[in-house]
Amino acid sequence: MTMVRLDDAMVLGMNGAQRRAVREALVVAYPSRGRLEALLDGLDRSLAHYAADQLPLPDAVFAVMAGAKAEGWLPLLLAEAVAVTPDNRQLADVVGDFQVGDFQVGAATTGRAPTTPPSDWAVIGALADEFPDLPAARPLISQAGLPPGRQPAWNVADAETFWSEVHRLLVDGAVVDGWPKVLLAAHRARPANPVLAAAVSAAGATGNPGWREISGRP
Known part of the structure; x- marks a missing residue:
């Protein structure tokens, strides 16, 4: 599993539109609480620590991102999310905006492919x-x-x-x-x-x- 390198300052400094795009991409890439829990477990963190069981998935993702930003590990969360689901184009495109280097995650040098519908x-x-x-x-x-x-x-x-x-x-x-x-x-x-x-x-x-x-x- 290859981890991408992200610019920490860019990730932590995302504006509202960028945060919304990341949240939506995470919901598509991790469409159940179980899969989101597995992602966090790989980072030695628990979903229950950030989001109550009764929260709908979009709200749980919001809570996880808010907690990760406050604690300073939001860049690690996004890098891990892309590494675990490398074929998810929507997530790769969004996170590619924050990658360190000349090439973006999941994007060709001639431009980005359109976001695919959810499976x-x-x-x-x-x-x-x-x-x-x-x-x-x-x-x-x-x-x-x-x-x-x-x-x-x-x-x-x-x-x-x-x-x-x-x-x-x-x-x-x-x-x-x-x-x-x-x-x-x-x-x-x-x-x-x-x-x-x-x-x-x-x-x-x-x-x-x-x-x-x-x-x-x-």
Whole structure:
């Protein structure tokens, strides 16, 4: 695992827009509390020390970054985050602004590649964090049009497993446009979640006639 060298002064001196971009990239790269906890464990730190269990993931990332900045290890956090997920283009592009040297993390000399949409794995993690039990999840699945008799039971180990099964059912055609409808319903319920917002944007929600039943668009 290769650690990038970052300019500590630039990282600690980020402005509000830069901090927001870093937070959003971290949420995409580490889309569940478990993965964020694993990242911090690699730095001999505990997520529970900075963020209570009930905090939504974006708020937990905010708290971790605030704590890391106050304690002076924010550059180390970002370097470790990139090293652990080297294929995440969004995080590499954002952190590349603070790299020491002529070349930026994940950026070619001819320019940066556009940010890629979140993976299904990242979206499932975001759904599990935002809708972690059956009472929270069922309204979204119902809005997608999946009949109650076909909805999976919550006899699983965790929320990610449940949402993985929902994803499998809908992508396999249980409901026409079922998965995009779930994404739109989730985004409307949690508009501040950047992973869900990116997933809806990537799915072309605003231009797809199949969204009418949920969006109310003519």
